[in-house]
Amino acid sequence: EVQLVESGGGLVQPGGSLRLSCAASGFTFSNYAMSWVRQAPGKGLEWVSAITSGGSIYYADSVKGRFTISRDNSRSTLFLQMNSLRAEDTAVYYCASDSSGYYYWGQGTLVTVSS
Amino acid sequence: EVVLTQSPDFQSVTPKEKVTITCRASQSIGSSLHWYQQKPDQSPKVLIRHASQSFSGVPSRFSGSGSGTDFTLTINSLEAEDAATYYCHQSSSLPPTFGQGTKVEIK
Numbered sequence: 528e529v530q531l532v533e534s535g536g537g538l539v540q541p542g543g544s545l546r547l548s549c550a551a552s553g554f555t556f557s558n559y560a561m562s563w564v565r566q567a568p569g570k571g572l573e574w575v576s577a578i579t580s581g582g583s584i585y586y587a588d589s590v591k592g593r594f595t596i597s598r599d600n601s602r603s604t605l606f607l608q609m610n611s612l613r614a615e616d617t618a619v620y621y622c623a624s625d626s627s628g629y630y631y632w633g634q635g636t637l638v639t640v641s642s
Numbered sequence: 643e644v645v646l647t648q649s650p651d652f653q654s655v656t657p658k659e660k661v662t663i664t665c666r667a668s669q670s671i672g673s674s675l676h677w678y679q680q681k682p683d684q685s686p687k688v689l690i691r692h693a694s695q696s697f698s699g700v701p702s703r704f705s706g707s708g709s710g711t712d713f714t715l716t717i718n719s720l721e722a723e724d725a726a727t728y729y730c731h732q733s734s735s736l737p738p739t740f741g742q743g744t745k746v747e748i749k
Contacts, residue, residue: 562738572686572729572740585736621685628692628733629676632685 529553529631531622536636543612543640549605549622549633556603560625563596563607565618566635573618576607577625590616612640644668644732648741656749661717663744665730670710674734677706677715680743681726689728690715722748 535547547563563575576596577585584596595608605622617640623630645668655661665675673693678686688697690706693713703718717724725748730741 571743572731574738574740577736577738587737625733628674629688630678630686630731632687634685 529624531624531631531633533620533622533633533636536620536638538639538641539612540642541613541640544608544610545612545638547607547609547620547622547636547638549607551603551605551622551624554624556598557600561598561605562623562625562630563605564621564623564630564632565616565638566621567615567618570618575620578605609638612638614640616640643737644671644735644739646730646732646739646741648728648730648744650744651742652745652747654747654749655720657722658719661720661724661746663715663717663728663746665708665713665715665741667711667713667732671732671734673709674732675706675708675713676731676733677704678729678731679724679726680729686729717746720746720748724748 530552532550539545560579562577565573565575575587578596593611597606619635619637621635622633647666649664675693677690679689680686689700689704694706705716707714727743727745729743
């Protein structure tokens, strides 16, 4: 069974940083592209970033230059380093495994950017 | 970027009624369209993949159809547990995009 467990969320001041982690199990992590998708309170889903099995990396324009996605295949873990955080980054951040286009989702971790 | 537009935004439905949600893409995406169900305080769960392929464990009352730019999610004989927000998602081109969501309420 695919399991994705996010951690690292919390309250941070504008301009601050956070590092999210996603521990994966139940599938061969290194073979799959992985993504981060966020959902602001009461809003819809917004794709943030993706990293392929081969290491190619993609970002939404809204986070480019501020967020960095990475993966550690030896630990089956996905990361999202978030710098220069803004109020509009407040959201639940979901880790998702990309299975031929569709996603399996973790339970999410809440990031709140506020002074 | 491919824009996905769902309709309606909200639907209030009686149990056992049939529900139809549409998702229109701003350009052709073949069959690279997936449907998710999200209940309050839960993460999304896949219902239909690649426009019309059912997913293991999903009740048979959920079905999908369409290709190109027009897609449909159908819920036959709605049950109370189907109260949720439904999202379409395209994986044809980067960036991946989602519809704005359709909230289904049980009358």
